[in-house]
Amino acid sequence: MDKDQVLGHVLRLLDDVLSLNGRAQTFTRDTALLGALPELDSMAVVSLITALEEQLGLAVDDDDIDGDTFATVGSLADFVAARLA
Amino acid sequence: MTPHPVVFFLPASGGEQRLCLFHAPAPEFQDRPRSKLLYLHPFAEEMNKSRRMAALACRALAEAGHAVLQIDLRGCGDSSADFGDASWADWQADVRLGLAELDNRVPDAPLWLWGLRAGALLAAADWGRPVNYLLWQPMTSGKLALQQFLRLKLAAEMASGASKGLMDQLKGELAAGRAVEIAGYLLGPALASGLEAARLAPAGAPGRVEWLELSTREDATLTPVSEQTIKNWMDAGWAVRSQVAQGPSFWSTSEIELAPTLIARTVEALS
Numbered sequence: 001m002d003k004d005q006v007l008g009h010v011l012r013l014l015d016d017v018l019s020l021n022g023r024a025q026t027f028t029r030d031t032a033l034l035g036a037l038p039e040l041d042s043m044a045v046v047s048l049i050t051a052l053e054e055q056l057g058l059a060v061d062d063d064d065i066d067g068d069t070f071a072t073v074g075s076l077a078d079f080v081a082a083r084l085a
Numbered sequence: 086m087t088p089h090p091v092v093f094f095l096p097a098s099g100g101e102q103r104l105c106l107f108h109a110p111a112p113e114f115q116d117r118p119r120s121k122l123l124y125l126h127p128f129a130e131e132m133n134k135s136r137r138m139a140a141l142a143c144r145a146l147a148e149a150g151h152a153v154l155q156i157d158l159r160g161c162g163d164s165s166a167d168f169g170d171a172s173w174a175d176w177q178a179d180v181r182l183g184l185a186e187l188d189n190r191v192p193d194a195p196l197w198l199w200g201l202r203a204g205a206l207l208a209a210a211d212w213g214r215p216v217n218y219l220l221w222q223p224m225t226s227g228k229l230a231l232q233q234f235l236r237l238k239l240a241a242e243m244a245s246g247a248s249k250g251l252m253d254q255l256k257g258e259l260a261a262g263r264a265v266e267i268a269g270y271l272l273g274p275a276l277a278s279g280l281e282a283a284r285l286a287p288a289g290a291p292g293r294v295e296w297l298e299l300s301t302r303e304d305a306t307l308t309p310v311s312e313q314t315i316k317n318w319m320d321a322g323w324a325v326r327s328q329v330a331q332g333p334s335f336w337s338t339s340e341i342e343l344a345p346t347l348i349a350r351t352v353e354a355l356s
Binding site: 019039 | 130232233236237238239240241243244245246248250252268300301309310333334337338339340342
């Protein structure tokens with residue numbers, strides 16, 4: 001999976017889990033997530049992680065659940081890409 | 086028109102009660118329901134998020150000639166006790182209570198235990214009688230279910246940077262017999278340990294399993310974990326049919342969402 005594909009997956013998961021109705025498709029790598037997107041509450045964060053584990057098959061460590069990982073679309077996509085590599 | 090469900094409190098041990106909703110089958114099936122189902126709701130907040138979907142599915146199944154009983158487990162919804170006081174054994178007792186009530190109302194019909202998410206983990210046990218399973222996005226491992234629930238606390242503390250090492254701390258509290266507070270729910274050690282030990286494994290005399298998952302993708306397939314679990318059930322002699330319907334993960338989405346396709350496929354699967 002290349003970087004664009006990973007970004008595409010991340011945006012689709014964000015849109016699904018947060019019920020954004022397509023709004024995620026307007027996001028860029030710089031779009032702020034944690035603290036900026038009201039839909040991203042703790043349940044949504046855990047749902048996102050679960051979706052990443054189940055649908056992309058990556059293993060998330062408990063210590064990865066960190067503010068830096070979920071800061072922006074770009075930081076989340078990089079996190080996913082690093083674990084898929 | 087299917088009438089509204091009958092809402093009542095079922096007496097439970099210790100002078101407690103459990104809220105139940107009974108959906109009678111459509112009039113033409115009143116004498117001969119196609120089946121009877123006991124619905125077991127998912128864990129904590131997922132129960133609230135899925136309330137509307139469960140109600141719609143119950144109604145659709147009743148219209149199609151099935152009898153459905155919903156029970157709020159101990160400490161959940163409008164049943165007695167606080168969530169923090171509930172144990173896994175309490176919930177197993179509630180399943181037996183629900184089964185007895187369903188037998189009273191519908192003596193003769195094939196029995197299905199219908200579990201959503203962690204409800205499937207509660208359903209999968211040897212109940213000493215023939216049981217079929219209707220599984221909606223079943224969780225296959227209680228250990229993982231507990232981990233996902235505890236992660237809610239990590240996610241909540243993430244912004245403040247206090248999430249590191251928190252998982253070990255939470256597990257330590259539970260192991261020491263103390264309750265932990267997660268996302269507004271007090272989780273008692275007896276519920277945590279029971280959930281952690283639960284596995285979606287075949288038990289009792291083999292019957293039918295209808296396994297339904299949801300995905301927003303059109304070309305979705307079952308996850309590898311689901312595939313493996315289904316294989317285990319088939320090896321144990323169960324007749325398993327699985328499918329993936331298209332729709333949102335309504336038990337966890339930010340807004341209350343519906344998956345009508347899942348309901349339609351469920352009615353079809355049980356017809």
